Amino acid sequence: MRNGLVQLCAWAAATGAAVALSWLGVHAVLTGAAFEQPTPLPLPSPRVGGTPHSASATPDPAPTPTPQSPTQPAAAPNATATTAAAPPVRRPTPTATSTVRSYPIPGGRVALDIRADKASLVSATPDPGWQMQVWNGDQWMRVDFTRDNQANSVFVYWNGHPPVVETAVR
Known part of the structure; x- marks a missing residue:
């Protein structure tokens, strides 16, 4: 014992x-x-006719062509999805040959680096209580903000043409 x-x-x-x-x-x-939580950059809100851009599935006017920057790696052929609850997604800062545009929708804000032949995500920040999910394809991207049974999205696609941005508020 x-x-x-x-x-x-x-x-x-x-x-x-x-x-x-x-x-x-x-x-x-x-x-x-x-x-530390990153400090968001102040981005101008896109305006259409003097009012905030919040219409459902309204295409964004195509940006004016700019000189192409050096070649960047191509996106993976298959789409990938990522999910986050609160921290914003951060990407490299844009160059002088691009235009950064902000798309506020109910549930969050998406900032995109729009170029003549493609677009890339600069940041996606969900509002408090919302969750965010990002999908990336070869020539498209989708950002969803969800809460309970609500889902609002920002779509951007470019397939041989300048990027087109659409928002869907449901």
């Missing part, structure tokens, strides 16, 4: 030490990975 108690105490001490060491290691990694 005494031998069993010694083994139980040794096992408990070793297990406790292993758990404590693991927790300290994970805690150190997670503490080092924390970062």
Whole structure:
């Protein structure tokens, strides 16, 4: 009996030490990975006829052609989806050969870098209480903001033509 108690105490001490060491290691990694919430850049709201652009499925006028920047890697052939609850998606800052446009819809705001032959996501920020999901294809992109049974979307597509942006508010 005494031998069993010694083994139980040794096992408990070793297990406790292993758990404590693991927790300290994970805690150190997670503490080092924390970062401040990024500060959103002020972007002008697109206006159509002096009112905010919020019509359902209204195409955005095509941007004027600009000189093409150096070749960038092509998108993957298959569409991919990502989901986020609160942190905004951040991409590299635009160059002088592009136009950044902001698309506010109920549930969040999407900023797109519009070029003559493609578009890329600059940021997508959900409003409090909303979730966001982003899909990327070869020549299209979709950003959804959802809450309960509500879903609002920003679509952008370019297939041999300048990017077209549409919003869908349901």
